[in-house]
Amino acid sequence: MLMLIIKRTLCKYALPILLIMGILITGLYSPVMAVYGGINLVTPVSAPVNAGYLYAEKLTSSSTYGHHGIDFAAASGSDVYAAYTGKVVTKADLGGDSYGKYIIIESNHPNYAGVKFYHLYAHLSDYSDCPAVNQTVYQGNKIAESGSSGNVTGPHLHFEIRMGTNSWYSQRNPEGLLSRSTSDGYGGVLGEVRTSGGSWARYKRISGATKGTDVNYGASYSYFIMANGNPFPDEASYGINYYIARATTGNKTLSYDYGARTQNVTIYANTDYKVNTIYLP
Numbered sequence: 669m670l671m672l673i674i675k676r677t678l679c680k681y682a683l684p685i686l687l688i689m690g691i692l693i694t695g696l697y698s699p700v701m702a703v704y705g706g707i708n709l710v711t712p713v714s715a716p717v718n719a720g721y722l723y724a725e726k727l728t729s730s731s732t733y734g735h736h737g738i739d740f741a742a743a744s745g746s747d748v749y750a751a752y753t754g755k756v757v758t759k760a761d762l763g764g765d766s767y768g769k770y771i772i773i774e775s776n777h778p779n780y781a782g783v784k785f786y787h788l789y790a791h792l793s794d795y796s797d798c799p800a801v802n803q804t805v806y807q808g809n810k811i812a813e814s815g816s817s818g819n820v821t822g823p824h825l826h827f828e829i830r831m832g833t834n835s836w837y838s839q840r841n842p843e844g845l846l847s848r849s850t851s852d853g854y855g856g857v858l859g860e861v862r863t864s865g866g867s868w869a870r871y872k873r874i875s876g877a878t879k880g881t882d883v884n885y886g887a888s889y890s891y892f893i894m895a896n897g898n899p900f901p902d903e904a905s906y907g908i909n910y911y912i913a914r915a916t917t918g919n920k921t922l923s924y925d926y927g928a929r930t931q932n933v934t935i936y937a938n939t940d941y942k943v944n945t946i947y948l949p
């Protein structure tokens with residue numbers, strides 16, 4: 669009987685103990701289940717992501733802006749759903765410029781009282797299903813049909829997330845809030861980069877991770893940590909200020925701030941790995 673109890677106890681705790689031992693032994697990496705936990709968005713359109721989030725910022729007048737959202741390869745006329753319950757704050761048509769027909773919805777963050785986040789849907793062909801500004805929409809409701817309005821080369825849904833404030837500088841990688849695919853064959857890498865003094869690093873370049881496919885940027889490009897004019901509590905609570913999704917698997921050397929620091933990582937399929945904090949010199 670005693671042996672049975674011991675065996676049962678061992679079985680009960682074997683997995684957590686092994687996980688803790690694994691984390692202690694491997695040290696640098698610990699698997700995480702969700703990137704921005706607490707906010708679980710509904711995928712806004714039934715189509716694959718074919719252009720990711722670049723984390724870029726306009727560093728000089730000669731550089732280009734990065735991609736501050738993700739693109740779903742949706743044919744014109746595809747139904748677009750509200751990713752989260754919230755209030756419509758923008759329903760506007762910029763004609764042939766920028767976002768074209770677009771919608772912004774304001775939602776309450778489930779983990780932080782009084783804190784808002786915003787989700788943006790652009791290049792729509794029709795948004796007559798979306799209620800007027802200041803009206804409520806519910807998660808999963810059809811709000812629009814995707815298209816190619818605005819400044820585009822072809823039909824797709826451009827989707828953005830803004831955390832804390834409805835500002836271009838408050839964006840985050842939407843893939844960190846969507847239920848990530850567990851079978852796309854890619855992996856994810858996330859972590860935090862701080863200055864030598866310990867504050868959040870801004871405008872810093874991360875390179876070395878590659879993507880299998882990306883229609884806008886190809887397989888290999890750099891990521892810049894956003895300026896994030898208004899630091900959001902998620903960065904402190906989740907301990908991250910970058911999340912590189914859909915990275916190609918294998919052993920990689922990540923380079924931070926043009927080689928000021930490097931970090932070897934192993935990217936595994938269908939898993940997100942958190943890298944220890946990088947302190948820049």
Ligand SMILES: [Zn+2]
Pocket residue numbers: 719735737738739825826827
């Ligand atoms: Zn886009």
